[in-house]
Amino acid sequence: MQKPFIVDAHLDLSMNALEWNRDLSRPLSEIRQREMFMKDRPDRGKGTVCLPELRKGRVGLVVATQLARYTPPGSALSGWNSPQQAWATTQAQLCWYHEMEKLGEMVKITNLNQLDAHLALWDDPTVADDHKPVGYILSLEGADSLVDIDYLHAAHTYGLRALGLAHFGPGRYAPGTKMEGPLTSKGLELLKEMNALNLILDITHLTDQGFIQAMDLYQGPIWASHHNVRKIVPNQRQLTDEQIKLLINRGAVIGGMLDCWAMDIRFIDTISDPWQLDIRLEHLVDHWDHICQIAGNTEHIAIGSDLDGIFGTEQSPWDLNSIADLQKYEGILERRGYTPLDIENIFHKNWLRFLRKAWS
Structure with a gap:
């Protein structure tokens, strides 16, 4: 019997x-071993994500990001010194996805026909999961790298x-996490163009004022x-x-x-265990x-793990x-009283229902 299909x-x-510098086409044990003696980042040797592990967990469809932040003078956050450098970085990231496609490791999903074909492949028990590409929907986390419209x-x-x-800190189109304030004039213009293209707007990382706008x-x-939930x-x-x-x-x-500081208020980055x-x-x-109690159902919750978001185990x-x-x-979830349909909603049905409506 197949494990449930998961969308992250x-x-x-x-x-x-x-x-x-991780070769995500390789086994996780090999990636960790290569980083065994590296000390430049807290998560060296502790990564949790690679393409073989995605297939092992039947995480067959992901929203995969491009991410390159512009850092203005005076900001303590890391980032690029110009929007053009940030854009060039996102293009290198795009090239990596294309290389994974050439290897048969991944496949880009941009419309319903591609989505349906990909889901049919992952539903086919005659093809081993470790021979199936991981589907990805391309998302840009933080718009700083868009030099202009x-x-x-x-x-x-x-x-x-x-x-x-x-994203985090000041942004060219909107301030982000740990900031306050409204969308910038560039952000307002960008929303208009996104409307015309019917892009999915991800409200993650916006300030409270930016969220409402x-x-x-x-x-x-x-x-x-x-x-996650601010009440908790x-x-x-x-x-x-x-x-x-x-x-x-x-x-x-x-x-x-699944970043611990977003799950439990006691957790402090680089200090807590x-x-x-x-x-x-x-x-x-x-x-x-908590979200289900507000909604009255399980149709608005799902997985967006962020498991490789600059942290590991x-x-x-x-x-x-x-x-x-x-x-x-x-x-x-079964032990917590969720039904089989609830679990399907959380694992994949809610994201797929959203995409079918957004792309119809």
């Missing part, structure tokens, strides 16, 4: 491949289908690719109950993320439960060794 709506695959059209032409205006102004499809983890990065209600009313889906704090996969279900639930362990949620 947020992975920074190309950034990991290029900036961390013409670059948005170029990105749409090469397959971009989702876009978030902000985007919800009011954008007429196209909206999702929250990787977000009270910081600006998470969604308030009012924001959750607005998203539900728009038919949005909210992807739960998930095992000592007993932060487990089940902690995310508390966030899902040192900042993931202690009962997760790799992204293949997303399959553990079947048993966890």
Whole structure:
């Protein structure tokens, strides 16, 4: 009997491949071994994501990002010193996805026909999962690299289908996480062009003011690719109950993320230990439960793990060794009283329903 099919709506695959110099086509044990003596990043030797592990966990469709932030003078955040450098970085990331396609490791999904063909392949038990490509929908996390509006059209032409205006810190189109304030004039102009292209707007990382503006102004499809609940983890990065209600009313889906600091308020980056704090996969279900109580159903929650978002096992639930362990949620959710249909909704049906409506 096949394991359930999973859609993960947020992975920074190309950034990991290029900036961390990880060959994600190789087994996870090999990637970790190569990093055994490297000390430049906290997650060296502790990565949780690679293409073989995605296939092992039947995570057959992902929303995969391009990500390159512009850092203005005076900002303490890392990033590129010009939008043109940021754009060039996203193009290198795009090239990596194309190389994975040439190897048969991945396949780009940009429309319903491609989506249906890909799902049929993953539903075919006569083809071994380890011979199936991982499908990816291309998303841009933070719009800084779009030098101007013409670059948005170029990105749409090469397959971009989702876009978030902000990331961390100040942004050319919108301030992001740990900031305050509204969308910039460039951001308002960008939303208009996104409307014309029917791109999916990812509201993740927006400020509270920017969130309200985007919800009011954008007429196209909206999702929250990787977000948890502010009632449980009270910081600006998470969604308030009012924001959750607005998203539900728009038919949005909210992807739960597995970064420990977004799951448990006690966790402090580079200091805390998930095992000592007993932060487990089940902690995310508390966030899902809260959204379900507001929605009255399980049709607005799903997975947006962010498992390779500049962290590894040192900042993931202690009962997760790799992204293949997303399959553990079947048993966890059953024990928490979720029905088989609820679990299908969370694993893949909610994201697929959203895409069918957005792309119809």
